[in-house]
Amino acid sequence: ADAFDEDCDYLFKAVLIGDSGVGKSNLLSRFAKDEFRLDSKPTIGVEFAYRNVKVSEKLIKAQIWDTAGQERFRAITSSYYRGALGALLVYDITRRATFESVKKWLRELRQFGSSDMVVILLGNKLDLGHSREVSQEEGNHLAEEEGLCFMETSALEKLNVEEAFLLMITKIHEITS
Numbered sequence: 001a002d003a004f005d006e007d008c009d010y011l012f013k014a015v016l017i018g019d020s021g022v023g024k025s026n027l028l029s030r031f032a033k034d035e036f037r038l039d040s041k042p043t044i045g046v047e048f049a050y051r052n053v054k055v056s057e058k059l060i061k062a063q064i065w066d067t068a069g070q071e072r073f074r075a076i077t078s079s080y081y082r083g084a085l086g087a088l089l090v091y092d093i094t095r096r097a098t099f100e101s102v103k104k105w106l107r108e109l110r111q112f113g114s115s116d117m118v119v120i121l122l123g124n125k126l127d128l129g130h131s132r133e134v135s136q137e138e139g140n141h142l143a144e145e146e147g148l149c150f151m152e153t154s155a156l157e158k159l160n161v162e163e164a165f166l167l168m169i170t171k172i173h174e175i176t177s
């Protein structure tokens with residue numbers, strides 16, 4: 001551990017999941033580095049990124065794992081989920097098929113992840129409201145049914161990105177402290 005690790009009170013692992021192209025990597029780069037890419041380079045995805053956040057006077061180091069595009073081949077392995085305390089499950093509000101995959105992702109989460117994992121459902125690409133295929137009510141309804149928190153985000157326009165990650169991190173902190 002480097003000097004910095006010793007200064008932080010908690011280290012949390014969380015994962016990003018959801019169909020290919022929904023914006024997972026851009027949500028993470030927005031949160032971790034405040035960057036956005038118009039082109040999608042799924043194979044160059046980082047393994048994970050860190051950001052430090054302060055929650056109730058505790059310094060938390062959030063380690064967020066991203067896929068390197070394996071979700072296209074349904075090849076995410078159990079090690080991806082191991083030790084994860086939270087998950088951001090992302091769909092694209094302009095592609096209904098990605099919303100329909102949410103239940104499949106939840107099954108995988110429940111199979112490989114820990115049962116008390118904090119799961120936040122995110123409908124991303126809120127900036128593309130004119131091509132919306134999934135209403136906010138549908139997102140809300142599914143989240144209620146499955147006992148998840150729900151938000152709509154835009155990695156492009158920085159809408160609710162910070163809020164979504166912080167909600168997850170705060171909830172993890174509540175559960176673990």
Ligand code: GDP
Pocket residue numbers: 018019020021022023024025026027037038039040041042124125126127128153154155156157
């Ligand atoms: P991933 O496969 O889930 O990691 O998705 P990416 O982050 O690679 O994004 C896929 C494509 O969607 C890229 O072309 C991004 O620029 C685009 N994208 C991601 N988030 C948003 C968003 O919030 N709004 C818009 N308009 N495009 C987005």
Ligand code: MG
Pocket residue numbers: 024025026041042045066067068069
């Ligand atoms: Mg990606």
